[in-house]
Structures are given as structure tokens and as C-alpha cells.
């Protein structure tokens with residue numbers, strides 16, 4: 001698929017069929033994630049791949065905006081130990097966001113649907129997911145990406161708005 005087509009087709013998909021995502025597809029998604037840019041190439045990310053039904057069910061309690069039923073969730077975490085030092089340590093958020101967008105775009109390319117559900121900087125949802133994953137404070141859950149075979153098809157669209165573009169020069 002052309003990059004432009006994937007960019008326009010990428011929409012948040014929140015309803016999925018029961019068909020599981022194949023292991024090979026999960027690996028493709030993770031390769032895409034880790035191809036992303038990161039400040040000083042620190043790659044301060046960790047990915048938790050959840051296919052366990054009961055954990056997926058528990059994830060729904062993390063936030064009232066992330067109660068999707070999917071066969072797969074990838075939780076993207078920032079690893080503070082791999083991040084740059086202060087005052088630029090929070091570049092990890094941008095690094096993990098680039099990795100997340102790569103997952104969303106590769107999902108489209110593979111015929112899958114996905115939605116980015118934000119956690120960080122919401123303290124309670126972060127803590128909830130940290131507890132579920134059994135990880136310490138060195139890892140900050142940034143989002144839950146639910147992924148699956150789409151049971152809804154939001155249309156492709158272009159949100160281009162020339163008023164938001166400022167040419168200097």
C-alpha cells in the first residue's frame with residue numbers, strides 16, 4: 001500500500017471481529033514500531049503484547065475511554081532508564097508517539113484496524129495499567145493500542161486545512 005493511502009485510511013477503529021491477529025502480524029507491527037525515530041536514537045520504549053482474554057478484560061477498567069473488546073492490545077511504555085537526562089527526558093513521549101503511529105499505519109497496511117487509547121499523563125489509568133502489567137515506576141504506560149480485524153469501517157479522509165499552514169519566507 002502507498003504511504004499516502006495508509007495515511008488517509010488510518011482511522012480509529014473501535015469495533016473488532018473475533019478473528020485473532022496472527023503472531024506474524026504482531027511481529028510486523030512491532031518491527032514497524034521500532035523503526036521509528038527517537039531523540040538521540042535512545043529508543044526509550046517497551047511494548048507489552050496482550051492476548052490473554054482475562055487481562056484484556058481487566059484492561060477495560062483502566063479508563064472509561066478504553067473499554068474496547070479486541071483480541072490484541074499493545075501497551076506502549078516509556079522506559080525512564082533509557083530516556084535522555086533532564087531537562088529533555090520527556091522526549092520519550094515523542095519517541096513513543098512516533099512508534100505508536102508506526103503501529104497504527106502498519107496495521108492499516110496489514111488490513112487491520114486499531115485505536116490509540118491514551119494513558120499518560122492520566123495518573124490513575126497509568127497506575128492501573130502499571131499494576132496489571134506488574135511493572136515498576138521506571139516504565140510509564142503511555143497508551144493502549146487495541147488492534148484487530150475491523151468490524152466497522154470509518155472512511156478514509158483528508159483533514160488538510162490551509163489555514164493551519166504558515167509559510168515563512
Ligand SMILES: Cc1cc2nc3c(=O)[nH]c(=O)nc-3n(C[C@H](O)[C@H](O)[C@H](O)COP(=O)(O)O)c2cc1C
Pocket residue numbers: 010011012013014063065066115116117118154
Ligand atoms: C493521545 C491520544 C489519546 C487518545 N485516547 C483515546 C481514548 O482514550 N479512547 C478513544 O476511543 N480514542 C482515543 N484516541 C483516538 C482519537 O479519539 C482519534 O484519533 C480522533 O478522534 C481522530 O479520529 P481518527 O483517529 O479516526 O482520525 C486518542 C488519540 C490520541 C492521539
